Amino acid sequence: MSIYSTDIETAELGANGISKKAGWITVYQAHPVTREYQSASMEYLMFDVGLPAHSYPDKPELPPVGQALCRAADGKSWEHVEDNRGQTVYSTETRQEQIVSQFGELPDNLTLLKPQTEFDVRNGKKWVTDTQAQQAAESRAAQQEAQQALTSRLTVANTRIQPLQDAVDLDMATETERAQLVAWKKYRVLLNRLDISKAADINWPEPPDAEKAGINARG
Known part of the structure; x- marks a missing residue:
């Protein structure tokens, strides 16, 4: 009988988890906090020694996609749990x-x-x-847009009226300028009468000489 052996000594654990025979054993580690499976390794156990912390001798079954592998809270088995990480x-x-x-x-x-x-x-x-909230928000947005459009039109009207009014006040206005002043003032009055709260139904008045004024009369 040979005094040599090429066999790897395998450790044997007792019911208490302590080795009753020294040797090598495959252990499966879990994270100390999350209990998620981490890796497998070979460990050499001396006689009457327990497994390393957070290591277990039972081989886990790999989980399907969408589930994680971790040690049960009682430490007695492996379990599969829902895993949505990265989503x-x-x-x-x-x-x-x-x-x-x-x-x-x-x-x-x-x-x-x-x-x-x-x-x-x-x-x-x-x-x-929430269709009521959606409609209310759309209404507020339409009113804000209409208010901005109104402000822009009034700015154009005021810019046109001022020099024409100066010419009239100084008795320097031509008949054409007097007519333009009246037209622009009427336009400004119509603008100020608009109800912005009914933004969807606004019928914008046509400005005098709209093309030269740079105004889109359609809103």
């Missing part, structure tokens, strides 16, 4: 998006479903558009 999720309260950085089930205030508008609100398990 974009949305707050069900604010619609704000963020990237998932931890595995595990999403909390109730986050969803993978993307809201379609800034007026979407969460209704159970889906987004629904």
